[in-house]
Amino acid sequence: MKTRRLPCNAEQVLAIERGATRFTRAVKLREFGLCTDEGWDWEYRDRRGLHFITNYNLLALCPFGGPGDRLWIACPHWRGGGSTNDQVWDEFTRTTRWQDGREILDHGLQLDEHGKHYMLKRRSPATMPRWASRRIVEVTDVRVCRWDDITDEDARANGALPLKYGGYKSEFRAGLGAQICPGKDWVWNLADIDWVWNVTTRRIDA
Numbered sequence: 001m002k003t004r005r006l007p008c009n010a011e012q013v014l015a016i017e018r019g020a021t022r023f024t025r026a027v028k029l030r031e032f033g034l035c036t037d038e039g040w041d042w043e044y045r046d047r048r049g050l051h052f053i054t055n056y057n058l059l060a061l062c063p064f065g066g067p068g069d070r071l072w073i074a075c076p077h078w079r080g081g082g083s084t085n086d087q088v089w090d091e092f093t094r095t096t097r098w099q100d101g102r103e104i105l106d107h108g109l110q111l112d113e114h115g116k117h118y119m120l121k122r123r124s125p126a127t128m129p130r131w132a133s134r135r136i137v138e139v140t141d142v143r144v145c146r147w148d149d150i151t152d153e154d155a156r157a158n159g160a161l162p163l164k165y166g167g168y169k170s171e172f173r174a175g176l177g178a179q180i181c182p183g184k185d186w187v188w189n190l191a192d193i194d195w196v197w198n199v200t201t202r203r204i205d206a
Helices: 010-017 055-061 152-157 166-172 185-189
Strands: 002-007 020-027 031-035 042-046 049-053 070-074 075-081 087-090 095-098 103-105 120-123 135-146 195-205
Touching: 020 152, 042 055, 049 055, 103 185, 152 166
Parallel strands: 002 070
Antiparallel strands: 020 195, 031 042, 042 049, 070 135, 075 087, 075 120, 087 095, 095 103, 135 195
């Protein structure tokens, strides 16, 4: 069993809080797709050339691990520097946690007119320390599918909320689904995304 970091933006964290049991991320492999050669299922290219693999080997390419592996959620958070570097305020649970494990309920931060706190700063998921994470999920299943083949069930499992007209899938593609390449990968064009990882998880107490 391996434990990995899973960076999530605010919308993705809220989906987890709503009970999402699946997340979708783009397959970031060049020329990835089905292989037509007999004996192989998939193909992709890297700096060493073109590779052919079977379904059995596909799991080794997943950056989120396989069944039994765990992912701790790194999310936007409030953290200070110097003497306040050992405390993190979580805006989703509204609690403050210290590095030594202490935790208290703190309903909010007193921000000035510029939206800033006198001690803490809002920081990106990339800087969250492991001890500050409140959420851990365990991978139960990994599959690959085409972005256009995402179903209403997939969208609902991702934590999407239903639209009055259009169901879960329409909201997912416009909201959470538009964020399957968070951070620097936002430069990706959704129209260019063909294959996605569809990872099923179950929540574990952090």
